[in-house]
Amino acid sequence: MKIEVKCSCGDGSCPEWAIVEIQGMIEVQPCFKDRIQNLEIGILCRTSSEENYTFTVGYHELSGTKMKLKKPYLILKKKRTILDSIPDEEEDVSKANSPKIETELEVIGIIRHRILFKTRPKPLISKPQVVVKEKKSGPSTTVSVPMVQ
């Protein structure tokens, strides 16, 4: 099998995606488990002109930094197309009868930066002190403590 890696964005104009990475995991409260779409996770805040960020999730605050990836990531999308096989004159019949599935990989984006939060979460005593419009759903997620090896 030979899979072509396609790219329709050409040089330099690949759409850039972003990564926010936390060392740990977000647990959605059970009542929201089935309707996670559109749910707010938290507030990302750039605290200074340096690349320092906080990520406030519920009553926990994580601090982290934005860093350039040493090697960029490409986002590949796997596409499967079922080909209506048209038997080639030369092609043997047995091969042509079974529908051929063609797999294709397409580059749909590139990631050059990630914002990494690897500190332990700091509990916030009062409501998050972030200047941002209040969201309707309110805090709905919690951060579990990062795994310690």
Added chain:
Amino acid sequence: MEEDPSKSESGGGGGGAEGIINLKPKSSMPISYHPSFGPHEDLLLLEVDEKLLPHILHQRVTVRGECDEEAVLCTSSTTYAIKFVGNSNSIFLIPPFENSEFTDENGEKGDSYKAAQVLKLASGNMELVEIAPRLGKLKSLLMENPYRSEEDSVDPMEEEEYLERGKMGLYRWEDLVAKVQASDEELRAELKALSAVEINGYWRIVDDKYIDVVLSMVLHNSVLFDWNLTSLNEDEILSVLESDGFSRRISLHILEVYGSKLDTDMDMEGKCVWRLDEKRVCVHFAKGVLKEGKMKMDRFMEEWVQKIPARMSADFEMLEGEVLVEKLGVETWVRAFSVSSLPLTPADRFAALFREKQKWEMKDLHPYIRDLRVPGVSAEAQDNLQCISFAVSVYHILSVCISYAVPHKYSRLKVYRKSVVSIQQTSI
């Protein structure tokens, strides 16, 4: 399927990936799940070196392998293994705001105008590790149906029918590319090394016996027509051999395998001139002599010298990497042991060598390992390594081999030592 991943446009401090990347100091942005958040198993993260990036963006790479094999990625000249690096961290993937591909059923983008929306939680990424091409399979594919003398004598009228019958185990270039895990350049080089030839669109290895017949025919005719073995006229040879029932393609193949094309002289009016390579011809006959098994040195030399063309002279040094010499008491024996019959990967090669003989002297071992190359290690380093690692046990050499092939992986592990990282092979 024409989907156009639209360009990223960050309008008015909007959300999406561009909102995060360009977040101004002292400002903030909510992060939420995307309306179509889900496992999205068809989305893969591939870590790519900057130098490799242009190759991919210009669609010059392919992923190769069969369903049961570990996938490799090939540029035009290099082969990379694709490894999955698992990561226990939560990696939130956030697409650009204007990304038409990921809208929910109603085409809504939710609150994306002000939020960054997480489309997928990635469990790790794939990374590329340069490897030696996996060419071992090529020979066995081509040996399924070697080109034999019968095919050459087929009447052109019946040729089509003959081809239909004999099509089993025949491979076109496209078939080989789909089956063998190597880049185009590496595959071409190996086809050349195997003396394969493209006949009627299929890549073939010519049967040994038939090669022997045609080569002998060239040499016989050279005596008959008084040809000079160092300047053979291509047209003349092909015509003479054709009248003897050998196809022009096969005769030319013999010239390609046992000779080299000379720069055409102006006087020759564009005619191709070939020169037979003494060493290659002599090695061919030595192998023929040893076909039956091992022989005493004196008898072998006698028979060998008899076999080779009168105007060539045999030298035992020519047989480096082709025959092994053994001393049994006062007698010296030789037997065929060709480097071309050995596995191509270092670990398998050493295992095969030590199966053959328990102890090797460096000078004997060298011809059997000098063609091995481990990607990412310079030729000098490899030579040094070969010098210090000879004549020890198989296991020692194997472990050296393995350890110099993998330091890259260890450094990866260090980078991630605070979170759990696992590396595994990926299949297609």
